[in-house]
Amino acid sequence: QVRLVDSGGGVVQPGRSLRLSCSAAGFSISRYAMHWVRQAPGKGLEWVAHIAYDGGNILYADSVRGRFTISRDNANNTVALQMNSLRVEDTAVYYCATWAFTLGVDYWGQGALVAVSS
Amino acid sequence: EIVLTQSPGTLSFSPGERVTLSCRASQSVDSRFFVWYQQKRGQAPRVLIYRTSSRATGIPDRFSGSGSGTDFTLTISRLEPDDFAVYFCQQYGSSPYTFGQGTKLEIK
Numbered sequence: 001q002v003r004l005v006d007s008g009g010g011v012v013q014p015g016r017s018l019r020l021s022c023s024a025a026g027f028s029i030s031r032y033a034m035h036w037v038r039q040a041p042g043k044g045l046e047w048v049a050h051i052a053y054d055g056g057n058i059l060y061a062d063s064v065r066g067r068f069t070i071s072r073d074n075a076n077n078t079v080a081l082q083m084n085s086l087r088v089e090d091t092a093v094y095y096c097a098t099w100a101f102t103l104g105v106d107y108w109g110q111g112a113l114v115a116v117s118s
Numbered sequence: 119e120i121v122l123t124q125s126p127g128t129l130s131f132s133p134g135e136r137v138t139l140s141c142r143a144s145q146s147v148d149s150r151f152f153v154w155y156q157q158k159r160g161q162a163p164r165v166l167i168y169r170t171s172s173r174a175t176g177i178p179d180r181f182s183g184s185g186s187g188t189d190f191t192l193t194i195s196r197l198e199p200d201d202f203a204v205y206f207c208q209q210y211g212s213s214p215y216t217f218g219q220g221t222k223l224e225i226k
Binding site: 044046047050061062095097099102106108109110111 | 157
């Protein structure tokens with residue numbers, strides 16, 4: 001069964017760090033770019049970061065650049081998001097996702113809740 | 119940054135009706151990298167339409183997409199009860215990739 005499993009969410013104080021992980025099952029992520037997308041409570045979707053299939057091209061939203069780092073381990077079929085200097089406005093459900101629509105690929109994790117609060 | 123504006127924020131329709139959702143971009147979008155998602159409460163989004171007008175696998179033909187440049191639409195020809203959800207447009211041809219703020223489709 002194809003799926004992405006997000007983990008590592010939790011409650012953290014402003015200024016602290018948290019690391020999210022995404023583990024893929026049923027397919028190899030090595031062929032695909034991977035993304036993190038977040039959704040604040042009751043709000044819309046916000047793209048956060050992208051990493052190319054080989055890690056060669058990495059992109060970030062302005063709101064997280066310099067604080068968040070996306071990485072991947074194709075051998076272990078995992079993607080990570082290291083989040084430093086967290087802010088209250090980073091509170092959201094974070095989804096790991098990959099899409100290659102012409103190949104019928106549109107996979108999302110179940111989401112990991114990150115709550116930044118003092 | 120390409121800003122995507124979806125209007126209106128909420129639409130109220132009855133099952134069986136036809137509805138058109140709008141997404142307008144602040145600058146021209148490469149239509150190859152324009153998609154529509156549906157999201158239901160407590161679930162991750164799922165793609166309905168990719169490349170502006172191609173239906174994703176398993177999506178019924180009552181969903182259709184069109185548009186180019188800065189104006190894109192999603193049409194649902196005959197609403198079914200399962201279609202009442204939130205719909206997002208997205209472009210991923212130009213970084214930062216951006217989503218519209220969403221249109222909630224509710225039952226009248």
